[in-house]
Amino acid sequence: xxxxSLATLGAAAMAAGLVSVATATSASAGAYGCAGSLxxxxxxxNGNNITxxxxxxxxxxxxxxxxxxxxxxxxxxxxxxxxxxxxSSTDGAWNDDPGPYQSYAGPVMTYGANRCIKxxxxxxxxxxxISYTSGWVACG
Numbered sequence: 001x002x003x004x005s006l007a008t009l010g011a012a013a014m015a016a017g018l019v020s021v022a023t024a025t026s027a028s029a030g031a032y033g034c035a036g037s038l039x040x041x042x043x044x045x046n047g048n049n050i051t052x053x054x055x056x057x058x059x060x061x062x063x064x065x066x067x068x069x070x071x072x073x074x075x076x077x078x079x080x081x082x083x084x085x086x087x088s089s090t091d092g093a094w095n096d097d098p099g100p101y102q103s104y105a106g107p108v109m110t111y112g113a114n115r116c117i118k119x120x121x122x123x124x125x126x127x128x129x130i131s132y133t134s135g136w137v138a139c140g
Contacts, residue, residue: 012040020071030140031060033107034067037069043073044130052130053082053104055121057138064113066138070121073087078102085120086110089136094120 040057070084085096116136
C-alpha cells in the first residue's frame with residue numbers, strides 16, 4: 001500500500017512539473033556504436049556561438065579501446081558533411097570517418113591504454129564550416 005501511494009505521489013509530482021527525471025543524454029555510448037564511458041567532449045560552435053555538432057570520446061577499460069563520434073546538434077532531415085577522426089600517440093595516421101551523414105559520423109576507434117588521444121571533428125552545412133582538433137586528451 002505504501003509503495004503504491006509513493007508511486008502515485010511521484011507520478012503526480014512529475015505531471016505537475018515538480019520533479020524531473022534524468023534521461024540518457026545524447027552522449028550515450030551505445031547509441032553510436034561505442035562502448036565504455038564518456039571521457040571527453042567538445043562542442044563545435046559557429047561564429048554565433050551556436051553548437052553545430054558535438055565530439056564525444058569514450059574509453060572502454062575492459063578492452064583498452066577509445067571510440068569517438070561527431071554528432072549533429074540538430075539534424076534538419078538532410079545529410080550534410082560531417083567528419084570524426086581519432087589518433088593515439090602511437091598511431092601513424094588518423095582513423096577517420098568522413099561523409100554526408102544525417103545524424104553522426106563514426107564510430108572510429110583506436111587502442112588507447114597507456115596512450116594519449118587526439119580527436120578531430122569537422123562539420124559543414126549551407127552556411128558554415130567548422131573544424132577542430134583537440135590537443136592530447138584522455139592520457140592514461
